[in-house]
Amino acid sequence: MAAVLETLETVKSVDVDAYKYGFVTDIESDKAPKGLNEDIVRFISAKKNEPAWLTEWRLDAYRRWLTMTEPKWARVDYPKIDYQDLYYYSAPKTHAGPKSLDEVDPELLKTYEKLGIPLREREILAGVQGAKVAVDAVFDSVSVATTFREELSKAGVVFCPISEAVHSHPELVQKYLGSVVPVTDNYFATLNSAVFSDGSFVYIPPGVRCPMELSTYFRINEQNTGQFERTLIIADKGSYVSYLEGCTAPKRDENQLHAAVVELIALEDAEIKYSTVQNWYPGDSQGRGGIYNFVTKRGDCRGDRSKISWTQVETGSAITWKYPSCILRGDHSRGEFYSIAISNGRQQVDSGTKMLHLGRNTTSRIISKGISAGRSSNTYRGQVFAHRKADGARNFTNCDSLLIGNACGAHTVPYIESRNSGAVFEHEATTSKISEDQLFYCMQRGLSAEEATALIVNGFVRDVLQQLPMEFAVEAQKLIAVSLEGSVG
């Protein structure tokens, strides 16, 4: 815990004063003023030098957002968010597009290092062997380093900030942006469409197997900055990509809003594997501070025999509202959702998935492991739907909940709707507690109560951990131990 605290404290002290440039109308400045109106939307668009169609797209989203209300159906409770009291754009001072790590502000690199997420290219440059990972690091709103660009471009893979893709691959962005999560999809997605700052863009050409794992680390640093990432991944016919998203945020006293949108498109025979490890600041034990995470993630298996797989390890955030989903449009397409959601302290998690079976012989699999400790609340909310034309649709759902202590809650809310009599949907759910017998047995063998809890929890989530890329799995395992600290005894 000491190390974690130190990290949080260190990060807190870094960069906070870096953004002292006020703004009124000066387009060169780094931060938009508080609040949201059409001028702010235009400002963001102008900062990024966007084409007119995108500015209009944003404005359209903003106008629609004004007519919408926040969804209330999730099992989460939080004070009303004042959307006029947030900053909608902030960029690090040195965002002049570094071409290599050398050009990256050493302070930024140091911050990443303190967070324990080194830009892995350094390891490789230093001769360290292992899996290659390309990193697109997002520091607040602007990508500060994009690595491995060249090697990827040899394979024809495009991996760049979405703000750049708007200029370099406008036809792809215009064709696919908003095609999975429409502008009007939901309150938070619509807000994101109006003010999205940056995020990653990936395009894998037909038949290409992406030569390395692609990775993005998001980090929220600036105080009172809502973060609105926008990620768009397109896997063209017969291609494959594995994408890793990691998130960390330093400690803050005020709640921070995060409303990201991730859209995945898999064409015929393509496969996308999307893995997330999210360990944002969850707030203190009294429920003060922490990130509000309202995320819309959706994949469209647009082509026949395509496959999209979501794997998530959620340990952070004060509020989590997140349902990575799959639209199984192509015949024989497949959707997967593997989730570990851990809540401790006063965290509130309402998370799950949607599997929408539209095509014939589509299959989906949901494995959800919820772990609640402290006074937290952990809800699995999942929808499985079969269209009347979805002959041969099959789903298997397994939701397991593990409770630690007596003050937490676990809930499972499945929505199952089949309009095709031939669809086969299976649902299994269990709720269990870590028993005194298990704890004592492990402790008699030499493990402390916390080590024993972490080991038992790791066993509980093993099916899902195995879905993560190797190095991510190791990280996730450590994270689980850290996030459960103080949950026993």
Next chain:
Amino acid sequence: MLEIRNLHAEIDGKKILNGLTLTVKDGEVAAIMGPNGSGKSTLSYVVAGRSDYTVTAGEVFLNGENILELPPHERAARGLFLAFQYPVEIPGVTTHVFLRTALNAQRKARGEAELKTAEFMKLMRAAADKLSVTQEMLRRPLNVGFSGGEKKRLEILQMTLLAPKFGILDETDSGLDIDALRVVSDGVNDLRAPDRGFLVITHYQRLLDHIKPDTVHIMAQGRIIKTGGPELALELEKNGYRDFVADAA
């Protein structure tokens, strides 16, 4: 050496141990026999530090140190091992991962270097072969779906790897057929050493045919009511507990 002095313990307000006193020297194998409900398993739990028991009086010394204030894992790191009557299942945790985690946790607590994977695998394989524990078993989740015999062999395998200063075997013979009993007993006998003591809790003489005790104690109503040599166990086998318990009452 394990030294228990005037130990009183209760659970949920119910007194189970009533002033139990017992000393087991280094190199000694002591057997405890007694009727159901005499507090034998409670004794093993209290010595190992299970938190739902409350010690109301007395002391327990392991090699001269009073361990009653220590949490269970620190007692383990000081060399106390309990082979459970009912080993606990831990789903999803591979047996060999558990073994390595436990061994390294103890080594770390004692300030020793953690074992590297290769070193550990070598140790584990050697111990497993002796106890007819297959590699396949070691890859399964801990105790999940294991037969009674497999669970008990695994307990002894753990004791072998952890090499404790003092081992308590709680009805290790229960649920074992003759062949498994022999394998388990051989495993225990291999561990007998001049600097290691054992407390063997059992209902039956048959275990003591294989693990020959130096001393035999009869326990009833939460304390030791008679102490003797191996012949005491034979006498019990013939006449039952009734005479002893009646004498003590």
